[in-house]
Amino acid sequence: MRFGLVLSEAFSGLRRNVSMVISVVLVTFVSLTFVGVAMLMQMQIGTMRDFWVDRAQVAIYMCTDISQASTCADGAANQDQIDEVQSTLDGAALSSLIGDVRFETREEAYDNVIELLGDDYASVIAPEQMNETFWINLIDQRDSDIILEAFTGTAGVEEVLDQLQYLEPLFSALTVATYIAVGIAVLMLVAAVLLIATTIRLSAYARRRELGIMRLVGASNRFIQLPFVLEGVFAALIGSILASAAVLAGVHFGVNEYLRNRIDFVTTWIRMEDAWLVIPVLIVLGVVLAGLSAGFAIRRWLRA
Numbered sequence: 325m326r327f328g329l330v331l332s333e334a335f336s337g338l339r340r341n342v343s344m345v346i347s348v349v350l351v352t353f354v355s356l357t358f359v360g361v362a363m364l365m366q367m368q369i370g371t372m373r374d375f376w377v378d379r380a381q382v383a384i385y386m387c388t389d390i391s392q393a394s395t396c397a398d399g400a401a402n403q404d405q406i407d408e409v410q411s412t413l414d415g416a417a418l419s420s421l422i423g424d425v426r427f428e429t430r431e432e433a434y435d436n437v438i439e440l441l442g443d444d445y446a447s448v449i450a451p452e453q454m455n456e457t458f459w460i461n462l463i464d465q466r467d468s469d470i471i472l473e474a475f476t477g478t479a480g481v482e483e484v485l486d487q488l489q490y491l492e493p494l495f496s497a498l499t500v501a502t503y504i505a506v507g508i509a510v511l512m513l514v515a516a517v518l519l520i521a522t523t524i525r526l527s528a529y530a531r532r533r534e535l536g537i538m539r540l541v542g543a544s545n546r547f548i549q550l551p552f553v554l555e556g557v558f559a560a561l562i563g564s565i566l567a568s569a570a571v572l573a574g575v576h577f578g579v580n581e582y583l584r585n586r587i588d589f590v591t592t593w594i595r596m597e598d599a600w601l602v603i604p605v606l607i608v609l610g611v612v613l614a615g616l617s618a619g620f621a622i623r624r625w626l627r628a
Contacts, residue, residue: 344523345559351519352563352614353570355512356606360571362505363602368594369498372491375592380488382471384409384458384481388430391455391482398479401456405480409458412474421470423461430454455482513613516563520556520614521621527552556618557611564610568603575599 386406387396406427412418413425428436433454438446462468468486475484579593 344519344526345555348516348519348523348556348559348614349563349566351512351516352560352610353566355509355516356564356567356610357570358505358509358512359609360567360599360602360606361574362502362509363605364571364575364594364598365498365502365505367598369495369502371592371594373495376488376491380465380468380486380491382460382462382468383483383485383487384460384471384475385455385483385485386457387480387482388455389452393482395477395479396482400452401480405478406456409475409478409481413458413460418471418474421462421464421467423463425461426459428457428459430456433457516560517613517617520560520617523559524552524556524618524621527555552622553615553618556614560610560614561607564607567606567610571602571606572596572599 386401389400430451434451437449460471465488472484475481575594575596584593
């Protein structure tokens with residue numbers, strides 16, 4: 325089989341169906357861009373979760389004079405209640421789960437709040453309103469439920485909070501956005517596959533006289549089919565390359581140049597290295613789907 329002749333036939337088919345080829349390129353570009361975005365969003369969720377799981381703390385807030393919890397009926401936590409919590413944290417049942425514990429006094433909490441909010445609040449907030457707090461770093465943040473169960477309802481303890489819970493709504497929102505991107509990508513990929521199949525059939529119909537002559541002179545089915553398959557693959561390859569460029573540009577300009585400088589509470593973002601990992605997947609996915617779609621379409625047409 326002369327590969328040069330096959331390529332010549334493939335490029336000839338591309339020139340004859342420029343408008344359809346452009347449609348295939350655009351649909352492939354859009355669908356694979358959504359695929360890339362979904363993959364990068366999942367990477368971002370994993371990166372953020374890994375970062376915060378190692379740094380999130382469990383806070384045990386002791387009662388103050390203004391606490392309304394049922395465990396604070398006697399007012400502010402006394403020293404015996406604080407010592408009891410400390411003793412439980414140091415006990416054999418929990419010590420194996422805990423990396424370290426830091427006790428924050430009312431004065432320390434007050435100073436931290438004023439530093440965060442500014443001196444204007446010094447006359448509004450009093451140290452007596454602040455909770456004495458145990459800040460706990462766990463060896464494995466997934467064990468936070470054990471701490472919550474151990475101290476919830478304990479006399480003198482107003483509330484037990486896992487900081488990671490504050491980020492769960494963000495993770496959930498990003499996950500939903502990922503599912504939406506995947507859904508759109510699947511629909512667009514289906515459209516791309518159908519468009520490629522239609523393009524190949526139209527191209528074959530336009531060249532039906534040539535194909536008939538090729539059959540009469542003994543050309544094999546593989547020789548006849550290969551140019552059409554290459555037409556679909558070339559069009560999808562261009563779309564894949566455009567989608568790859570869009571993904572790289574999105575990470576560079578959207579994440580590195582824009583989001584990193586404007587969203588301070590997220591300190592771990594995906595990097596260009598992550599984007600480069602997505603590129604081979606996009607190209608392979610586009611080429612394989614195009615090849616399978618074009619091959620199936622031309623085989624069915626030749627049988628008809």
